[in-house]
Amino acid sequence: MARKLSLPLDKVQYWEEQKAQEIYLSQPMGNGEVVDYTWRRAVGEARRMATYLKSMDLPAGSRIAIISKNCAHWIMSDWAIWMAGHVSVPLYPTLNAETVRYILDHSGAEVAFVGKLDDWEMMKPGVPETMHCISYPLSPETDFPTWNEIVAQQSPLQPVAERDPDEMATIVYTSGSTGKPKGVMLSFANMAYAAEGCIQALDVTPDERMLSYLPLAHVFERFVVELGSLYAGFHLYFAQTLDTFLQDLQRAKPTLFLAVPRIWTKFQAGVFQKMPPEKLDRLLKIPLLNRVIKKKILTNLGLEHVKFAGSGSAPLAGEILEWYRRLGLELLEGYGMSENFAYSHMSMPGRSRTGYVGEPLPGVETRITEEGEVQVRSPATMMGYYRDPEKTAETMTEDGFLATGDKGEEDELKRLKLTGRIKEIFKTSKGKYVAPAPIENELVAHPMVEVACVSGANQTSPYALVMLGEDVRPRISNPNYRKEVDKQLEHLMEEVNQGLDPHEQLKFMVVVRDEWTIENNFLTPTMKLKRNVVEDAYQNKMDDWYSRSQTIIWED
Structure with missing residues (x-):
């Protein structure tokens, strides 16, 4: 039996009445000042802004951007x-002008909120001069x-607009790791189903605290943080800057915490910089010290109160998951896409399995095709791609399943293991197929490696490009340290190759000179590699x- 959904605006008005004087949002303004917004104030300001938007006489369902x-x-x-x-049409705050213009044009946005931005x-230049813009208190200097x-x-505004469950609520533009961003249309019912399912699955309560810092333009943060806090009614804190991140964490004392693999x-x-892994391992084996050390590490990270910690957006190496579990922090991996509002699979406390991204969330059906593709269906599945019926038809099956493009397999408890992207799998010149993602996960588990890209289509064997960690890069000018890096990378490649079939084994690793960043277009706004x-x-x-007979090559 389908459950009756409470839509996002229903929840907004519910908390406005039920928790009027309780703090919902805590916003740092710089210089140590933090402004607390009660539910009454937050909803009241939104209602006043809604009156202003109504006064513009835009057609119903007009697109309004948030940058x-x-x-x-x-x-x-x-x-x-x-x-x-x-x-609403959210844009990542790190996009270049060309992509900003593309999304504003493609969505037909009439108005834009221009907020807290670094650049x-x-x-x-991507925002048309004719576009009506509104600035936030933390916006850069503008005349908006x-x-x-x-x-x-x-x-x-009293009363607010009546919204139908199946009406489009937002267009979420994918981060563009494979070309032009696509506009994912999500309805109010899509968002409501995901939010209610997550709260039910993890038993989230109004007493939780979360720190919001991953981009809200991404469905992962929007689903768990914005919609999660709205549906459970818990306190949300915001980070000020990257430099104040640890202080922000310690201020929020989160009980729920989300991060992408690069942050974990x-x-x-950072822990290993203060205490080498060998020494930490020794101390954790001493019964009297074990609990003290674990508590100290989690307290220094601001995570001592966390009951659920989540990792998503990309796979996390098993060794890192196990390391955090040894500290008493069970990282729950999640799997989802923009196309299903990130509502698909999640590890459950006490039932997680290393190497698996979790089991289907309530109401999610999963099937694996003969080709090994993971296909999922739930009431959170998108309405389609905005202004792109052909791409929608390619991605959605006739019976309503989302073709994810991911290869995977399930265990006896329906836990899902991802084994690569169908489109990323390449063939060597020997006619053998290689899935790069699992090999990359093994490489980035090493503390010296920050990002890795395994390639080698039409070559005799695969190879890996690696970018060293930010604490390693400045030290490689020291010849002795560089020799140590060489030795560690050779050992890493040997270890990784031992677990691979002969046709998958890396011929060499190249240490790249450049830093791969969002700004130079090597990474998407969610820090995924643009392969x-x-x-x-x-x-x-x-x-x-390939002509050299070297195992480790340093880019000239």
Whole structure:
């Protein structure tokens, strides 16, 4: 029997009445000041902004963009857009001007909220001069009407627009790891089903605390943090900057914490900088010290109160999962896509299995095709791609399953193991197929390696490009340290190759000189590798590398 859904705006109005004086959002403003928004104030400001949007006489369902890093006003803008009868279009705060313009044009956005941004000058040329923009209190210097001025002059919108469950609520643009971003259309029912299912599965309560810092433009953060806090009614904190991240964590004292694999790896590297892994292992084996050491590490990370910690967006190496579990922090991996609002699979406490991304969430059906492709179906599955019926037909099966493009297998408890991307699997010149993702996961488990890209299509054997960690890169000018890196990488490659079939074994590893970043287009805004960009950048050096008889090659 289908469950009756409470839609996002229903929950907004419910908490406005039930928890009017309780703090919902805590926003750092710089200089040590933190502004707390009660539910009454947050919903009240959203209602006033909705009145302003209504006064613009836009057609119902107009698209309104949000270009900002995470902050309290991001969430209030989302509500205001919905209250006024429109559709929100979030943009990553790190996009270049060309992509900004593409998304604004493609979505047909009429208005844009311009918020907290590190490089507005880079993005600004992508926003048409004719577009009506509104700035936040934390926005860069602009001459746009400001949030505070607008809400001071408007009365709260009563009643807000009635929204149908199957009506489009938002268009989420994919991060573009394989070309132009696609606009995923999500309905209010899609979002509501995911939020309620997550809360039910993990028993999330109104007493939780979360820190919001991963981009809200990404479904992972939007689903668990924005919609999770809205449906459970818990307190949400925002990070100020990367430099204050640890202080922000310690201020929030989160009970739920989300991160992508690179953050978990960096946390571990930070611990190892203070205490070498061998020494830490020895101390953790001493019964009297074990508990003290674990508590100290988690306290220093600001994670001592965390009951559920999640990792998603990309696979996390098994060794790192096990390391955190030894500290008493069970990392729950999740799997999902923009196309199902990240609502698909999640590890459950006490039932997680290393190497598996979890079991289906409530209401999710999974099947594996003969080719090994994972296909999923649930009420959280998208309405389709905006203005792209052909791509929608390619991605959705006739019976409503989402073709994920991921290869996978299930165990007896329906836990899912991903074994690669169908489109990323390449063939060597010997006609053998290689799935790069599992090999890359083994490489990035090493503390010296931050990102890896395994390639070798039409070559005799695969190879790996590796970018060293940010604490390693500055030290490689020291010849003795470089020799040590060489030795460790050779040992790593030997270990990884031992677990691979002969046709998958790496012929060599190349240590790249460049740093792969979002800004230079090697990574997506969610820090996923843009494989085609990386491979193209080094293509002309390939013949030379294969002609050498070296195991570890340093890029010239």
